[in-house]
Amino acid sequence: MTEEPIEEEAQRVLDALNAVESMGDPLERARVIGRLLKDQAERNKRFMEYRRQVVLELRSQTPPMSYRRIAAELGVSLGTVQDIERGAARWSSRRGKTDPPASE
Numbered sequence: 001m002t003e004e005p006i007e008e009e010a011q012r013v014l015d016a017l018n019a020v021e022s023m024g025d026p027l028e029r030a031r032v033i034g035r036l037l038k039d040q041a042e043r044n045k046r047f048m049e050y051r052r053q054v055v056l057e058l059r060s061q062t063p064p065m066s067y068r069r070i071a072a073e074l075g076v077s078l079g080t081v082q083d084i085e086r087g088a089a090r091w092s093s094r095r096g097k098t099d100p101p102a103s104e
Contacts, residue, residue, distance in 0.1 A: 048084075055084045
């Protein structure tokens with residue numbers, strides 16, 4: 001069974017991240033991780049918007065694709081599809097939680 005090209009690309013990214021975790025020099029590993037974290041924070045916003053646009057396009061088709069089918073296609077839950085459509089930028093682990101009050 002052949003993987004789709006996108007899955008191969010995703011696997012290469014995961015392999016590269018695993019290689020960073022196994023870097024021998026702790027200082028170099030920390031530098032690389034810092035760079036990755038900075039880049040990913042910026043990239044997450046774009047990725048979330050890309051995914052939202054896909055969901056909006058699928059929902060605007062005639063007839064609209066169902067939330068269940070979109071969830072199955074994306075490999076996420078029904079609630080996540082609805083969050084994506086609304087533009088919710090929260091992570092599932094933060095659902096129902098609030099940020100602690102700022103310290104004075």
